[in-house]
Amino acid sequence: MSTGPVNPVSLERPPLSDTLRKQSPVIMLGTLLLINAIFTNNFFTIDIVWLIIIQCATIILTGMGQTMVIATGGIDISIGSQMALAAVVCANMLPYGILPAIIAAIIACAVMGLISGFMVGKLHVSPMVVTLSMLLFARGVAQVINDGRILYIDQYKNFEFLGQGKILGELPMQIIPIVLVVALVYFIIEKTAWGRRIQAVGDNPTAARLTGINATGTVISAYVLSAMFAAMAGLVLVSKVGAADGSNMGRLAELDAIAAVAVGGTSMAGGRAKVMGTLLGAIVMQLITITVVMNNIQYEYAQILKSAIIIFAVFIQRESRA
């Protein structure tokens, strides 16, 4: 080793607490699977895997965007409204073709993300306040476009294939956006300079600026991307349901996304992004719901269980103060 006489004794076993902290999403996933193995009948069937993929899709997509935003030291609580906006825009544009509808929806949300990003990155307004306003604004726009009604799109069978179709036999279509987005975000965070900058800005904005990083641009990019992923989540949802409801779609989706990020080990203080952690976190969140439903426990208990797990996850991952 050429790093000087530092006695780099690598201790055989890192302290248990360390392992626990780093691997906590995996451990939680394992525990949930174990519980189901014991208590849930017919749990280990391939259908459950398909179900998880279908139901997890929106949490994973929004969670990926949220991971980036939180890594910059911000938060985006408008993604549920963004999903609704995307769904409504898409439904209204479908008469002009599937592709134009998809593109319009993504652009609409990207613009919203741009506005949020600008307010946070350039004008330094608190991210919580900015995206709270955006939550109301995007939801409002979605309702206005649809005139408060539900728009059914079941005549567009080709579009519905997106949310209901299967590929390679039984594999749900949702796997495609999931794989694409997770791979993309993982690549950005781990391999690109952009990913480094996102974490640098979240860690220490002053130092980032003095290192020549365009902090404003970096922050904006994260919000735009987050909004675009939310749009994709909205599209997946509307094609699955077959109807666009501007008033109710995506409600509370931000909570699942943020919870997935937290359970996955990304620090809420910014500066770090755990992409695979968020993926596991999203699956854990959904698995709780499935477990509760399959065991005929009331849905309300799922909420309580979820909240306990979030707190527990954040608790064991907290930094030792040194």
Next chain:
Amino acid sequence: MQQEYLLEMRGIDKAFTGVKALTKVDFSVKRGEVHALMGENGAGKSTLIKVLTGIYHKDAGTIIFDGQEIAPKTALAAQALGISTIYQELNLVPFQTVYENIYMGREPRTKVGTIDRRRMIRDARQVLEGMGIAIDVQEPLRRYSTAIQQMVAIARALTINAKLVVMDEPTSSLDAKEVQVLFDVIRRLKAQGIAIIFISHRLSEIFEICERVTVLRNGELAGVFDIEELDTQTLVNSMLGRSFTNAQRSKGGYAYDEAEELARLEGISWNVRLNGIGVDIKKGEILGLAGLLGSGRTELCNILFGSEPPDDGSIFWLDQPGDIRNPRDAIRLGMGYCTEDRKVEGLFLHLSVKDNLTMAMLPQLTKKGVVQKKKQDAIVQQYIDRLKIKTPSSEQLVRYLSGGNQQKVLLARWMCMNPKLIILDEPTRGIDVGAKAEIEALIQEFSANGISVLMISSEMEELVRNCDRIVVMRDGKKLGELTDERITMDDIMDTISHGASAILLAKEGEQA
């Protein structure tokens, strides 16, 4: 019956994942003595202190304090036992006021149980005035310079009724005058029978104030000495395990007038801190900025680097009006800026050594946005070796490095950029004597390669040793310039204190 020793630490072991920080260290402090703890960067000084004060928990060993075995679990517990600590990394709250910082966690109460602000304000003011510092204690702490913040941390430690005061590099951001203020405080404490553990990399301070010295090397005890039996060479040998010499820049024959100009600042005013100052920087020269704290040196660097826009005045780069609106522009022109406060303005604490080191260089290390890992690793390894950065690997989070090694990472961040001008604000703050000599040698090497260096140091010897030219500042104005054989401690001090008259002696660079 009182024992001779107030504190006895025996056989202390402490390991972190991948690093054995302390191995069987014995350390004892007598009552009422000022005891220096010395060692290279990463030797384990701060770790030993943190074990004592309950921030880290020892793996093995015993601590006997005031005749009783103790094992404090938290810093608060240690404080309750009578151990008051000023940590190396300031742990104050910048957004709270000065007085709130001083009394944080132990606010005096009124009769009805509310916080007694009036008393806090009055007492805080009194303590600071006792140290010769007159500031508005009701202002948020971050309004003040690092040095003042350091003094506030010291004031905080003083208001705790302690038997032992621990000071981990309290002087690294203080200038000579404030160091004397601190030493007065230390002497007063000593007279009251309070023992002090004092950590510093400045040897002169050790010889001035301390009675005994304990030296650590690579986490092991290297020796305990009485100050009388100790000379610089022995101390350094014991710390580094070898001897070293400081490179002294040859003075005389510097052809200032013939040197090509790299950058020029004209009539810069900013806030009330800079008042129409002009400075020029030649190619390949080492230019020092001297002056007391608050003289506007850091502010001048901020403006040159585009971090603050000047209210008035202009900047020229290679004789062209320099369009420097933000640090990015400055970096593009070829500047690098190693800032004064490494934690606040420099480091990304949650990122690795590798990321911290290459953050400014990323644009050159990427191809179509993707970081070229091989190239990055090669550069990082090169600088880890060159600056002897002590880290178990380049993936180690920078927050786990010792203070001095963090500073080296920051220096490397700009060195690897091959800049035309490198601005160094307190470049050797918290760096051990050996590494300091190496860094000074590097600075000289820059200049030999045609890179200009603009440096600030509160240690005047450092400027004297390294600079070709020194600009002396006070109150945001230039008092004078010194070159060649004029560059001595006495001349700098003279210029600072006699301000105006010294200007006659110095040449007026910017009007030439």
